[in-house]
Amino acid sequence: DWTTGNVIEEQVAAIRAQVGDKRAICGLSGGVDSAVAAALVQKAIGSQLTCVYVDHGLMRQGETEQVEKDFVASTGVNLKVVDAEERFLKALAGVSDPEEKRKIIGREFIRVFEQAQAEIIADEGPAVEFLVQGTLYPDVVESGGGTGAANIKSHHNVGGLPEDLEFQLVEPLRKLFKDEVRMVGQELGLPEEIVQRQPFPGPGLGIRIVGDVTKERLDLLRQADAIAREELTAAGLDREIWQCPVVLLADVRSVGVQGDGRTYGHPIVLRPVSSEDAMTADWSRLPYDVLSRISTRITNEVKDVNRVVLDVTSKPPGTIEWE
Numbered sequence: 001d002w003t004t005g006n007v008i009e010e011q012v013a014a015i016r017a018q019v020g021d022k023r024a025i026c027g028l029s030g031g032v033d034s035a036v037a038a039a040l041v042q043k044a045i046g047s048q049l050t051c052v053y054v055d056h057g058l059m060r061q062g063e064t065e066q067v068e069k070d071f072v073a074s075t076g077v078n079l080k081v082v083d084a085e086e087r088f089l090k091a092l093a094g095v096s097d098p099e100e101k102r103k104i105i106g107r108e109f110i111r112v113f114e115q116a117q118a119e120i121i122a123d124e125g126p127a128v129e130f131l132v133q134g135t136l137y138p139d140v141v142e143s144g145g146g147t148g149a150a151n152i153k154s155h156h157n158v159g160g161l162p163e164d165l166e167f168q169l170v171e172p173l174r175k176l177f178k179d180e181v182r183m184v185g186q187e188l189g190l191p192e193e194i195v196q197r198q199p200f201p202g203p204g205l206g207i208r209i210v211g212d213v214t215k216e217r218l219d220l221l222r223q224a225d226a227i228a229r230e231e232l233t234a235a236g237l238d239r240e241i242w243q244c245p246v247v248l249l250a251d252v253r254s255v256g257v258q259g260d261g262r263t264y265g266h267p268i269v270l271r272p273v274s275s276e277d278a279m280t281a282d283w284s285r286l287p288y289d290v291l292s293r294i295s296t297r298i299t300n301e302v303k304d305v306n307r308v309v310l311d312v313t314s315k316p317p318g319t320i321e322w323e
């Protein structure tokens with residue numbers, strides 16, 4: 001019988017058999033999959049696991065704290081948080097091309113992660129031979145993989161890792177679909193906000209600012225995004241929508257009037273979509289009163305934003321994200 005209890009029991013035994021008395025590392029992104037994979041491995045091998053969370057400064061309001069506090073509190077996991085905001089912002093300075101942004105963020109991420117990895121490996125203790133990944137069944141099928149015997153070779157040109165270091169992968173979610181992963185996470189006692197989290201892109205808010213990325217713009221977008229999320233949650237719409245990117249058009253200004261003065265500010269785009277798998281999507285028909293509340297609050301509360309617009313494009317032709 002498929003029960004979350006059976007899945008957990010089976011995986012805990014398998015992880016113990018695989019890892020033995022060695023150590024494992026897991027990168028946490030704040031997303032559901034890596035969180036549940038880490039929680040399972042933690043249950044199996046406890047302090048032999050170290051999690052690494054790279055804070056690139058492109059997260060939404062409260063997300064880093066959620067990992068640092070709630071995730072650690074509910075799992076007891078060993079967590080190494082790397083504050084790399086300055087490094088990412090410096091690397092992104094003046095860059096407005098979407099693909100260029102993605103490349104830079106991906107590259108810096110690997111460098112920072114590998115540096116943290118090297119520091120963990122240099123600690124006293126048994127060898128670190130395992131890397132935990134939150135690979136799901138659909139990922140396995142898509143890549144045509146079968147047996148889980150994959151070894152990935154670490155990018156060893158940076159970060160000071162041994163030249164020939166190879167990690168064995170631990171992938172405890174390989175047989176599960178997303179909804180099953182959520183059930184397992186819930187059974188493991190993870191916070192609701194992590195288990196039910198909607199998709200969020202790895203490059204974070206870096207690809208939700210049309211224009212180049214600065215700390216000031218990120219703070220502004222974080223504020224607008226927090227308002228939109230708060231109102232959508234309050235209206236009970238979280239399960240109905242797939243995700244709702246909030247985008248700052250930093251390269252665009254329009255004229256407005258506030259109080260008795262003319263303003264020349266930036267628009268914020270709301271991009272609520274409904275979807276099954278993000279391959280195709282439709283724009284969500286949100287209630288007008290919810291849209292109205294979000295718009296009023298954002299224009300009142302967020303400095304330099306004087307207009308809120310709604311994206312009514314399906315995918316295709318539009319992608320879900322703007323970049």
Ligand code: XMP
Nearest residue numbers: 102199200201202203278315319320321322
């Ligand atoms: P698009 O914009 O391609 O997005 O319609 C489809 C889904 O993928 C997410 N997305 C990303 N996720 N790294 C990620 O981890 C990325 O670079 C990335 N780009 C888009 C997006 O949020 C949506 O759920």
